[in-house]
Amino acid sequence: MRNQGFTLLLLASLAAIFTLLSCKKSGSVESSAKQADSPACCSMLGAMTTDALLLTEKDNGTRVAVKRGQTVVISLPSNPTTGFNWYLRPLPEFLLSERNPEYHPESDRIGGGGLWILKVKSMGAGNGAVNIDYKRSFEDDKEPTKIFTISVEAK
Numbered sequence: 475m476r477n478q479g480f481t482l483l484l485l486a487s488l489a490a491i492f493t494l495l496s497c498k499k500s501g502s503v504e505s506s507a508k509q510a511d512s513p514a515c516c517s518m519l520g521a522m523t524t525d526a527l528l529l530t531e532k533d534n535g536t537r538v539a540v541k542r543g544q545t546v547v548i549s550l551p552s553n554p555t556t557g558f559n560w561y562l563r564p565l566p567e568f569l570l571s572e573r574n575p576e577y578h579p580e581s582d583r584i585g586g587g588g589l590w591i592l593k594v595k596s597m598g599a600g601n602g603a604v605n606i607d608y609k610r611s612f613e614d615d616k617e618p619t620k621i622f623t624i625s626v627e628a629k
Contacts, residue, residue: 525541525544526544526545526546526547527540527544527545527546527547528547528549529546529547529548529549529624530548530549530550531550531551531622533624534622534623534624535623535624536624536625537624537625537626537627538624538625538626538627539627539628539629540596540626540627540628540629541596541628541629542596542597542598542599542628542629543595543596543597544595544596544628545593545594545595545596546593546594546595546596546604546624546626547591547592547593548591548592548593548594548604548606548622548624549589549590549591550589550590550591550592550606550608550622551587551588551589551590552577552587552588552589552590552608553585553586553587553588554577555584555585555586555587556585557610557611557612558608558609558610558619559590559608559609559610559611560575560590560592560606560607560608560622561606561607561608561609561611561618562575562592562604562605562606563605563606563607565594565602565604566600566601566602566603566626567600568596568597568598568599568600568602568628569594569595569596569597569600569602569604569626569628570594570595570597571592571593571594571595572592572593572594575590575591575592575593576590576591576592577589577590577591578591592606594626596626596628598628599628599629600626600627600628601625601626601627601628602625602626603623603624603625603626604622604623604624604626605621605622605623606621606622606623607620607621608620608621608622
């Protein structure tokens with residue numbers, strides 16, 4: 475029974491990854507960001523609109539242009555079993571993030587990593603940065619191991 479559950483979880487994960495990878499590239503973004511173009515992609519992402527913008531670690535340091543009401547989905551590799559996690563710094567006033575980012579493990583193996591997923595929505599016009607630190611919560615005196623940063627221009 476446990477093997478059947480694992481097989482179903484694995485198939486669902488592969489389907490989700492395939493759906494995310496099939497999102498088309500956006501013409502309004504100066505990066506390798508992908509834009510959701512199908513209802514399946516958007517419902518998978520939990521986004522409210524079909525023009526959700528998917529960003530990954532490859533988009534670190536880029537500038538993105540969004541419309542009012544557009545959702546930006548940031549998906550970053552993470553392994554909380556090591557004590558490391560992503561921490562969102564305060565956002566500019568025109569951006570709103572969900573309260574609890576999602577974590578999706580890549581497997582049920584102990585110590586295995588996964589994806590940390592945050593959704594940020596543009597609530598109005600503005601320019602600003604989204605900064606996310608990868609660090610251990612108990613090591614405040616140390617610099618983050620990684621920093622993910624994007625510049626956002628909302629019209």
